[in-house]
Amino acid sequence: xxxxxxxxxxxxxxxxxxxxxxxxxxxxxxxxxxxxxxxxxxxxxxxxxxxxxxxxxxxxxxxxxxxxxxxxxxxxxxxxxxxxxxxxxxxxxxxxxxxxxxxxxxxxxxxxxxxxxxxxxxxxxxxxxxxxxxxxxxxxxxxxxxxxxxxxxxxxxxxxxxxxxxxxxxxxxxxxxxxxxxxxxxxxxxxxxxxxxxxxxxxxxxxxxxxxxxxxxxxxxxxxxxxxxxxxxxxxxxxxxxxxxxxxxxxxxxxxxxxxxxxxxxxxxxxxxxxxxxxxxxxxxxxxxxxxxxxxxxxxxxxxxxxxxxxxxxxxxxxxxxxxxxxxxxxxxxxxxxxxxxxxxxxxxxxxxxxxxxxxxx
Amino acid sequence: xxxxxxxxxxxxxxxxxxxxxxxxxxxxxxxxxxxxxxxxxxxxxxxxxxxxxxxxxxxxxxxxxxxxxxxxxxxxxxxxxxxxxxxxxxxxxxxxxxxxxxxxxxxxxxxxxxxxxxxxxxxxxxxxxxxxxxxxxxxxxxxxxxxxxxxxxxxxxxxxxxxxxxxxxxxxxxxxxxxxxxxxx
Numbered sequence: 102x103x104x105x106x107x108x109x110x111x112x113x114x115x116x117x118x119x120x121x122x123x124x125x126x127x128x129x130x131x132x133x134x135x136x137x138x139x140x141x142x143x144x145x146x147x148x149x150x151x152x153x154x155x156x157x158x159x160x161x162x163x164x165x166x167x168x169x170x171x172x173x174x175x176x177x178x179x180x181x182x183x184x185x186x187x188x189x190x191x192x193x194x195x196x197x198x199x200x201x202x203x204x205x206x207x208x209x210x211x212x213x214x215x216x217x218x219x220x221x222x223x224x225x226x227x228x229x230x231x232x233x234x235x236x237x238x239x240x241x242x243x244x245x246x247x248x249x250x251x252x253x254x255x256x257x258x259x260x261x262x263x264x265x266x267x268x269x270x271x272x273x274x275x276x277x278x279x280x281x282x283x284x285x286x287x288x289x290x291x292x293x294x295x296x297x298x299x300x301x302x303x304x305x306x307x308x309x310x311x312x313x314x315x316x317x318x319x320x321x322x323x324x325x326x327x328x329x330x331x332x333x334x335x336x337x338x339x340x341x342x343x344x345x346x347x348x349x350x351x352x353x354x355x356x357x358x359x360x361x362x363x364x365x366x367x368x369x370x371x372x373x374x375x376x377x378x379x380x381x382x383x384x385x386x387x388x389x390x391x392x393x394x395x396x397x398x399x400x401x402x403x404x405x406x407x408x409x410x411x412x413x414x415x416x417x418x419x420x421x422x423x424x425x426x427x428x429x430x431x432x433x434x435x436x437x438x439x440x441x442x443x444x445x446x447x448x449x450x451x452x453x454x455x456x457x458x459x460x461x462x463x
Numbered sequence: 464x465x466x467x468x469x470x471x472x473x474x475x476x477x478x479x480x481x482x483x484x485x486x487x488x489x490x491x492x493x494x495x496x497x498x499x500x501x502x503x504x505x506x507x508x509x510x511x512x513x514x515x516x517x518x519x520x521x522x523x524x525x526x527x528x529x530x531x532x533x534x535x536x537x538x539x540x541x542x543x544x545x546x547x548x549x550x551x552x553x554x555x556x557x558x559x560x561x562x563x564x565x566x567x568x569x570x571x572x573x574x575x576x577x578x579x580x581x582x583x584x585x586x587x588x589x590x591x592x593x594x595x596x597x598x599x600x601x602x603x604x605x606x607x608x609x610x611x612x613x614x615x616x617x618x619x620x621x622x623x624x625x626x627x628x629x630x631x632x633x634x635x636x637x638x639x640x641x642x643x644x645x646x647x648x
Contacts, residue, residue: 207543
């Protein structure tokens with residue numbers, strides 16, 4: 102495809118592991134790809150190579166038909182000629198410039214009127230109009246993040262790279278900005294790669310994701326596919342084998358939301374979400390019952406059948422199918438013996454409404 | 464190499480500069496054939512020698528403050544389409560202001576007080592290459608303590624102000640480059 106990004110390269114560090122990337126972004130109208138993996142898996146190295154700040158030892162990077170790197174032909178386009186904006190984990194705002202000057206920094210090739218127009222637009226997009234004259238040291242963490250984003254998008258880059266964009270924020274701010282970031286990225290429409298090790302961030306922000314473990318990309322594809330069908334056990338361990346279901350909020354009221362997924366109706370705590378959502382369920386929050394007749398406070402009693410039982414140290418992981426959905430529960434060995442949880446057994450999965458975590462789905 | 468004048472005795476430096484700039488030295492010959500003038504015992508020659516002598520006092524603070532500018536800021540500038548030259552003037556220099564001023568002030572003060580190099584290369588010609596420090600020495604030699612005292616007092620005042628300005632500047636911009644948020648892991 103003409104506007105796709107293809108990167109295949111290896112970067113070796115002395116005395117360290119080799120980082121290799123084999124990444125294909127199909128392009129299109131601004132899809133967000135999440136580069137997901139544990140710390141130290143090489144995500145930032147891949148990002149830096151794409152930005153032109155780091156030179157891989159061998160390989161090629163071709164963006165929209167333009168070769169940025171070809172080690173065999175000795176091609177290396179430096180960062181400043183790539184039109185790639187990188188949002189640093191530390192934001193890297195220029196401390197001696199005001200917010201407005203920071204945002205306008207990358208626009209020096211435009212004439213004055215154009216520069217002011219683009220700066221104003223970026224400031225408005227991130228609701229920073231009133232902070233234009235401030236210095237970065239006078240801003241909160243969330244405001245700094247928004248300034249860094251405004252600076253990154255002001256120059257209309259061809260590729261936007263975000264390195265752990267929310268990790269420097271405290272939890273409440275992170276949650277608030279996550280939603281904002283998602284709609285902003287859709288609005289800006291620039292192909293974007295977001296590096297993260299946070300599952301919820303990956304689900305909330307990404308259209309596609311690439312999972313990186315131990316310096317290698319193990320799997321890439323639509324976010325739902327990767328979460329529901331991990332390619333190998335390393336991907337499974339890294340994205341978590343707990344339940345992730347695609348669903349829809351069909352009703353809400355009384356502080357509760359009703360979600361439909363794969364023919365199941367679930368009750369969750371209403372967090373103001375509507376439309377398509379991801380349903381996240383931790384295996385340890387799923388209680389298994391043999392007869393569904395008991396009265397309990399849990400709102401969700403899902404009939405299902407055990408499909409697999411695997412031992413996990415002192416616990417047992419029970420996989421079950423409930424309609425089309427696949428769930429995972431973590432129980433003790435004693436419970437397993439008491440209930441006779443074997444493959445083919447009919448059970449009820451009981452889940453409290455507050456244990457169901459909803460994340461907006463792209 | 465640039466730090467050598469710090470440890471080299473000034474008269475030794477002056478001696479070599481004199482040889483270099485003299486009519487038989489390579490630099491002296493080149494200058495003479497180009498401009499038709501000789502450098503030793505002229506103000507211009509003194510200027511050349513002073514730059515060599517005081518350069519390390521400017522270069523060290525410059526280099527230290529340039530190196531202290533956070534690397535991610537330079538990378539941010541590059542990814543925003545900034546050339547290395549523009550990055551230097553828009554990011555590195557403003558963030559190293561305290562170090563640059565310190566370097567300028569120190570080298571100025573140091574030049575003011577030089578003696579050995581001046582005598583070797585300048586030759587103490589009144590109105591041409593006689594510097595303040597040499598003038599004080601001459602006053603004392605002539606037992607003119609009043610003039611020596613007055614000139615010394617001026618120099619003391621200048622030196623004191625220079626130090627005061629330097630410290631004030633360093634306090635006012637304490638690591639300006641660190642006011643950005645914490646560097647990532």
